Amino acid sequence: MLERLNRVNLLFDIYGPLLTGRQRQVLDLYYREDLSLGEIAAEFGISRQAVYDLIRRAVGTLEELEQKLGLWQYFKFQQERLVEAESILQKQELEAGDRRRLQELVHELLQKL
C-alpha cells in the first residue's frame, strides 16, 4: 500500500497540472496533507462518497496519462542511470572501465530523449 501511495504521489507530481483545480485540491488534501475522506467532505460540503469518487476518477486519469506518456517510467529510467553516473564520478580514480560505463550511460540517456 505504501508503494501505491508513493506511485500516486509521483504521478500527481508529474501530471498534476493536467487535472482540474478541484481534482488537484482533493488529491493534495488526501495524499499530501493526509486528510481523511470525512475531513475533505466536510471541507467541501459534499458527501464522503462524492470525495471518494472524485479521488478514484482523478487517480484513474493519472494512470491513463502515465499509460499514454510514460513519463514516470522515463524519469525512473533517467534517475537510475544518473545515480549510477554520480557514484562512478565520486570514485578516487576513474579507470578505463569507468569511462566506458559513463559513456554508455550518457548514450542510453540521449537515446531515450
Added chain:
Amino acid sequence: MLERLNRVNLLFDIYGPLLTGRQRQVLDLYYREDLSLGEIAAEFGISRQAVYDLIRRAVGTLEELEQKLGLWQYFKFQQERLVEAESILQKQELEAGDRRRLQELVHELLQKL
C-alpha cells in the same frame, strides 16, 4: 518559419498521445507527410477551412500542454547537458576540471528530475 515547424513537430512527438486520433492523423499528414490543406481536405472529404481549424486547435492544445508540463523545455535542458557530458567523455584524457564539470552536469540533471 522553419523553427516553428520544428517546434510543432517536437511538441507533437511529445504530446501526440494526448490528442484525439483525428487530430493526430491530420497533424501527421500536414507536418510530417507535408500534404497541403487541399490534399488533406480531399482525403477526409471535408473543407480546407475545416482542416485549417483542426490543425489550429490541435496546435493550440499542444502549446497549452507545453505550458502546463514544460516537457519540451525539460528535454532541451537535458539534451544540452548530456551532449556536453558526451563530448567531455570523448576526450583523450580526463582532467580534474573535466571530472568536476561532469559531476556538476549530473547533479543538475538529477535536480531537475
